[in-house]
Amino acid sequence: MPELPEVEQVRRGIEPILLGQKVVAVRVLRSDYLEPAGADTRQIVGTCCVKTHRHGKRLFCEFSAGVTVRFHLGMSGRIYAANYGEPLSPHTHFVMQLQSGRELRMSDPRRFGGIALYASFAQGVAAEITGKVGVDALYLKTADLAAWRSFKSSVKMRLLSQREVAGLGNIYVDEALWQAGIHPLTPVCRIAPAQLIVLAAAVKKLLRRSITMGGTTLRDYHNVQRQPGRFAQMLQVYGRAGQPCRRCGSELKGIRVCARATVFCPQCQPRHKGRRS
Template structure:
């Protein structure tokens, strides 16, 4: 599933081709996504200018003068700029034709993504209750500490809650907790303010590094036949069960939390 760094890489990849462009046509081949594509989407979009392409959590915003298209990639979705006359593939569900002659094409084999319309995106039910962005000034250890008081939930589940902070997916939660030296099963309400400051910084560093590495794939957003070439990641613990801990060389352990792989070091994480 595309996570926050991959979605941000997508935003950066398509924005230069979309911003300032008038939408000259809309083709919806299959409206049956996670939620039905609005029947009047073409009517709303044709003739409008895409002013900006923004991101909130894992949602992309195509901001127009009259409102916003909210796009989510789901589990298997991708966006591409088609600069030639390449015919649509089986799972190419939506095309936006742009004044430049290029096409913004949405592909989603599993159809868990969405294309929705909102007059005010920040007030949409999917967006309004989201927590702060992890790379924003609003996110810090103090926020995590205050939100965690009295919480009995494991800290890994706590930081993956989009009402607490958005975009900390499973891989990044594993990595950040290792960097901060915190056991993933420790109760969120039993962690000190100092340790939350370290964890907030680890989350910020982990996601920033992943986004930076994603910059090498921006060329893949034009005329690619496949999915985004999401960047190879330099992971410290995730996917390395049984291998030596990067710090103490003790074999890394794996447990299941909420049916997700959780890898940690029993010596370095407390």
């Protein structure tokens, strides 16, 4: 499932294709892939994309008339570039034709993703970000962590929930907890403030490294040019249950947290490490 680095790759990839290019036509091939029902995509025809924004896993494209399109990749969504007339990839639900002769298309076999249309970027933020998801994980600050001390739920659950920090999924949460030496089931309130700072730093470092390597491709994710990311080779724990920890050599354990496969090192991430005392 695409997480923050993969969506950021898509944002960076579409900018050179989309910015300043007049939209000639929009085709929605599956009407239920677009929100709200009956949204009129003709509003962006004849306008240009002036800015792209990303918050967590959401990608917004703001057009010159103010109308903003929000893309969410879900589990298997892909935004890819093609030339006019090039055959559609299977499960393509959306096509935006540009004056340059290029098209931006979105495919999504499993359809957990989607596209939404808003009258303005501010309206999109109000509907999807404000009060719903936390700070973008790439810009997490120490000050943002102060409120975390009251949370009794497990750190993995909290990071996945998007409520305090947006953009993390199963891969980067497991990796960041291993980097910070925190057991995934540790209640957030039991993590010492200094260790929370270590965790926040680990999150940002991981995300930045993954972005520079094009993100992580396990199965579905490809960038706009249809190339896979190269960060999968850097993963230390994700998908490695039963294999030796690369830090201490202990066997990595697999458990389920929030119904998600979770891998950690019992030695480097002991259950009570980080208890506030």
